[in-house]
Amino acid sequence: MFKSVVTRALTVLYVGALLVACQVEKKKRINFPPTDLAKENLIPKPLKVVPTNKAFGLDRYTAIYTTQDTQGFSEVGQFLADKIKTKLDLDVPVNAESDVPIERIIYINKADSLELDSHEAYQLYITQDSILLNSSTAEGAFRGIQTLRQLIPEESNDTLAEQRIWPIPSGKIFDNPNFGFRGSMLDVARHFFSVEDVKKYIDLLSYYKINVLHLHLSDDQGWRIEIKSWPKLTEIGGSTEVGGEAGGFFTQEDYKEIVAYAAKHYMTIIPEIDMPGHTNAASVSYPFLNGNGKTPKLYEGTRVGFSTFDTAKDTVYAFIDDVVREISAITPGPYFHIGGDESHVTKKKDFIYFVEKVEKIVQKHGKRMIGWDEIASANIDSTSISQYWSSGDNAQKALKKGMKVILSPAKKTYLDMQYDTLSKHGLHWAAYIPVDSAYVWTPEEYEGIPMESILGVEAPLWSETISNIDELEYLAFPRVIGYSELSWSIKENRDWENFKVRLANQAPYLDRMDVKYYASPRIDWKKSKYTYKEIQKD
16 A cells, blocks of 8 residues: 555656656765654644654755646645754755755655545655655645654764755654644733744644644723724723733734735634723723623733623624625634633523624624633524533533534643743633643543533633743743644644653754753653754745
């Protein structure tokens, strides 16, 4: 099977791409020391790995070719070449003629194999002369590229050839995600984070095959996205943040830039406008929204549950319609998050009425509603999604309505929880979450929620205690790397003792990306000689 697949693909490659590009000059194979692909430090762990104990030599005589008659494959090939250039300072041509003879080939191929039954599934076949990446979609090829990036060693082997050469272990990898939804949330409302900060977070998340970034765009302390029909939301509501700093907001052009950057990484952006609670910044901007009839003041603290929209006013729903309409128009993803959590001063009947009204507004604008688990108390559609963060009872209500559930249990997945009593940042109201506790749980069996009802796993990062990218990274890394594996890899392939070794070997990548991660003493981190260099943007 393996030989036939490779033969067919390479036949296409040689007859097509190579005849156009250059004449292959046969060279003597380089005899690398034996390798073991199964022992590579891949995260998330692939579905199946079969080593063949040889190596592919990545060097200046390597070229990348891709399927060119299907959208996205050439771009994935260029993405890989750009990352190789950034990491190794090695130029690898993509679908182009080369000034040097080509001896080894990386081929990114659109395949119609029945084994590739998921749009994110991929197969990697690595031999001494070629790397063949099969996928039925460019998105699947992009996921496979992340695996290949992790297989490229940090250091070249300069003893086996005249040129620098990087040995990549040979073998076969068959891979497919356990959950199609693998996310993290970033709270830009309590403290604002810039477009460049968000882009860097996207870079890091996508390397570990996370495919959803949920942006918490409004809260009591700040409104962070421009709404052209309601300009005071950012003029007033975006003017501060926790602690009284200047705050900030995304223009719609900023937001579209983030969405486009995420799309290049095959990542979906989910916008959240939290309501009817967590709404002080909106009500300061437009006091008619406030549910207690008073004109509020800007809020710079961290207390929750004191604010609410007036759920009886038609003008409030007209306002929400405008907000959902403008954001939905610049959000290509299928989801709109309405919040719905901790609305303590909203009467229960008013809360239920509100959620049911807003669900119809979200659907009117072509989106699928997501809300924190409290929304399951309303009579809402089975197409809406409950994000479980606190209440198992609410999760069960969602299941009875036929809703899908996103798993974000605070005591397991909240990235803003402290690692331990010595943590510099974070809170601990839900739990202390050290690196091992973050990893050692089973989403597939959590709280009796059946696997078929779980949309996926999301790790939220609330920003009450962090105000810059370094502090964000301290709380997110390394724990979010573990959540990537909990989301992608099947439970039979997950093991803490094995994972902590692979995690320790992420240090060179994290150091090269200048990630200020928490170097947990529970991990024997690999020493790294690498320092940060500016990452080239795609």
